[in-house]
Amino acid sequence: MTELEEIHKDCDxxxxxxxxxxxxxxxxxxxxxKSPTLNPDIIERVTQRPATxxxxxxxxxPELEEVARATKGLKNWKAPGHDSLPAELLKxxxxxxxxxxxxxxxxGKAWNGGGIPREWKDATIKVLYKKGDRSNCNNxxxxxLLSHVGKVPIxxxxxxxxxxxxxxxxxxxxxxxxRPGRSTVDMLFGVCxxxxxxxxxxYRSTCAxxx
Numbered sequence: 001m002t003e004l005e006e007i008h009k010d011c012d013x014x015x016x017x018x019x020x021x022x023x024x025x026x027x028x029x030x031x032x033x034k035s036p037t038l039n040p041d042i043i044e045r046v047t048q049r050p051a052t053x054x055x056x057x058x059x060x061x062p063e064l065e066e067v068a069r070a071t072k073g074l075k076n077w078k079a080p081g082h083d084s085l086p087a088e089l090l091k092x093x094x095x096x097x098x099x100x101x102x103x104x105x106x107x108g109k110a111w112n113g114g115g116i117p118r119e120w121k122d123a124t125i126k127v128l129y130k131k132g133d134r135s136n137c138n139n140x141x142x143x144x145l146l147s148h149v150g151k152v153p154i155x156x157x158x159x160x161x162x163x164x165x166x167x168x169x170x171x172x173x174x175x176x177x178x179r180p181g182r183s184t185v186d187m188l189f190g191v192c193x194x195x196x197x198x199x200x201x202x203y204r205s206t207c208a209x210x211x
Contacts, residue, residue, distance in 0.1 A: 067103050070153075119150070162179070
């Protein structure tokens, strides 16, 4: 008996096609929700905006060094997507940047053409049983496995935006999350320290927050 048959052994469905269709309907309803629309009036209230000349660099085709840095930044021991290519394979370090060189060529064509290959965007969903009735899809947690190759352009864009925001001081000094060289642990330590000082000085009420 296969895993899917075991999951639905108490259901009326008998064929794997019926089971897969049920999972497809479940995740289609769960994931295909309508995205919220952004009120254009909110954009007009943003007072700090980068100059057009400063943002032009963000649209340039990534350099080979950017591709190599993004490839090296992929996490090891992560499950691959449908292409079965592990991150470790893309990070093979030879005398010549063979893999980053080919990725740079492919990315350049995709960047100039304005389209990303569908294989980079498609996800393979794996389900993990949590607890409860095994025939109830709500008792499973879905994990989306994406192609590691498709993660490279995402990392390039993330690195570029992060460097751009740091160079132009767009982020407040208090923000430590998702910033290189900073840690939210330090902020939490500061909050705990302030609360401790408040108790030592017998303040009636002490409030400290972190963002």
